[in-house]
Amino acid sequence: MTPRDVPRPTDAELAILRVIWRLGSATVREIHDALLQDQPKTGYTTVLKILQIMTDKGIVVRDESQRAHVYAAKESEQSTRGRLVRHLVDRAFDGSATALVMQALSTKKASPNELATIRAMLEKIEGERR
Amino acid sequence: MTPRDVPRPTDAELAILRVIWRLGSATVREIHDALLQDQPKTGYTTVLKILQIMTDKGIVVRDESQRAHVYAAKESEQSTRGRLVRHLVDRAFDGSATALVMQALSTKKASPNELATIRAMLEKIEGERR
DNA sequence: TAGAATCAACGAAGAGTTTCGTAGTTGACG
DNA sequence: CGTCAACTACGAAACTCTTCGTTGATTCTA
Structure with missing residues (x-):
């Protein structure tokens, strides 16, 4: 309940978070595609891995009801x-x-x-x- | 000459930089003593090591004319x-x-x-x- | 239904950060 | 002159961050 235990996002995490905030929630594919619009070319599995780490950290929450998991930010x-x-x-x-x-x-x-x-x-x- | 090649300081580096800015320039001992006033207890050699790394990075400059080297910030x-x-x-x-x-x-x-x-x-x- | 596409999970590598112990050098002083 | 204190240098350990290849499972489609 306390947002205090959510760690500050790293740079790569923040780039992903910004996409999620913009879209409300998103799959790995959607986030990866959005990131490709910007400068750096990030691999799909890299985005996936960081999202998994962010899930462990409690920065995002994951909806696994679909095959393509849907991620949402825990903090505004x-x-x-x-x-x-x-x-x-x-x-x-x-x-x-x-x-x-x-x-x-x-x-x-x-x-x-x-x-x-x-x-x-x-x-x-x-x-x-x- | 260009400040662009000076990397952003890390957290530990910034804590040290703040002491140097305050004192103008300082030895490892002076910096270490100043840091002890704050919360975290950092070892002397830890401060020394970070200063050496900062010197390599070009974040600080070192005056070695005395036995106790004197460090100064390169950037304001x-x-x-x-x-x-x-x-x-x-x-x-x-x-x-x-x-x-x-x-x-x-x-x-x-x-x-x-x-x-x-x-x-x-x-x-x-x-x-x- | 068989092959192709899509997906999550895992592991590992490489870089950077922070920490500190140990070793070796220099200077002061009794 | 020998000992002690202060100092730098070095290296290693523990940790985090970022990246991506590989594997195996699921879904789509020709």
Whole structure:
């Protein structure tokens, strides 16, 4: 029940997770095909193996009712992203999420639209504060 | 000259790097002592070994003029943080730094002071845009 | 129904990470 | 000058990650 015991996904696992999140759930074949659209050519059995490992780790759940097993993510994309951010903040930003935000803002240029989104988020937070 | 060939630091390497950044430069003994202040008890030779590996990787440079070698970071904290953020953005946020900013803002509560800092950064970016 | 295609499972190899014990060297000091 | 402390170097062990070949079972199809 606690998402704490789900380990952070590795890079290869995260690439697979992103496909699953996008599709909702998927078979090995579907994931493999989706990954082929991107740069790296990953073998079918490699994807299968990683999914089996992820099942052992509890990162995904497997529906075996069909011959082609269907995999789904156990944790939401939002929640996983949160854990990854928290880990980076702790490892490299002395626990300061603000420092990471500053870094991210200065690194990449955001569109006016995105800036407005961030601004709205700031106001929402400030609104909750008072 | 290009910072591109410097690999991203691993977790253990990053812990050491943070000490070096804080002190400017340091010997193995100084780093080891500093790390003992934190939770994990790491052996002296472990720290030494990782520093040797980091030297091979080009993450740090070593001054061997003294018996106790003095290590310094090759890349600034700012620059390394930038690379770590970029990596996470690419891996987990579809390349959208804004999405990561939103995630970081919603995850952690920032103080009014920090919010003001972020707001100032936003205005600076918007100022540059026009 | 026989052969082809598809699938999961398994094992193993190779690379990278982290840990630390041991050995050998250098310098300080009584 | 001999001993002790501090230091670097080396290598190995344990572990994880990633990759893929092989095997055997199931399903499709000509």
